[in-house]
Each structure stands twice: as C-alpha cells, then as structure tokens.
Amino acid sequence: MLNSGSLSPGHSYSYAFYQPGLYTYQCSYHFTIPAMSDAWVNVTGPPVTPPASQNPPDYTLITVAAITVAAVIVATLALFVKKKNQRRIREELRKTPWIGNLCTFDVGPYCQ
Secondary structure, eight states: OOOOOOOTTTTOOOOOOOOEEEEEEEEESHHHHHSHHHHEEEEEHHHHHOOOOOOOOOOOHHHHHHHHHHHHHHHHHHHHHHHOOOHHHHHHHHHHHHHHGGGGGOOSSGGO
C-alpha cells in the first residue's frame, strides 16, 4: 500500500512503479469517504527495470576515528582525575601529624 505521509496544500507526491498492475492507496485524512478509503492506482505499460541501487557511503573509517578520539579523551580525563586525587590524598596525609612521619619510610606513592 502506498503512503504519501502528510501533504500540505500545494505539495505533491510521486512514486515510481516498475511493474504494471493495480495498487491500493488509502488516504489517511479522508478514510471516512468511501471513494478515498480504498482507492486504486492502475499502472499500465511494459515493466521497467529499476535503476541500479547506489551503495551507501562507508562510514567505517569515520566511526573508527571517532571511537579512537573518544577513547583518548576518556583516558586523558581518567588520568587527570587520578592525578588530582593523588595530589589531594598526598596533601591530606601531610596535614595529618601522626601519618606525616610515615612518609620518611617510603610507604607508597602518596608520600612523594
């Protein structure tokens, strides 16, 4: 069944038929009018070979590049947050007097 969608006044709809025959058409706005509820389109003439389909564009390279850029951005943000948290923890450890002396024993990366 053909479907033209909504058409504004002055607009038109076209459809290419490749085979002769009877095709149904239903007007969704005039479905209560019997003449429009089950309309028919009579296509006559010899069959027509449809044009060769065009290959859709290949977005593989663009997709891979976008995923790579996104991964780099996420990794950079993760490293930034990790460094910021390490700095914050180091400062907190230095402010705590009973832990501050442990840093002389090289107890981990937070005491550098």
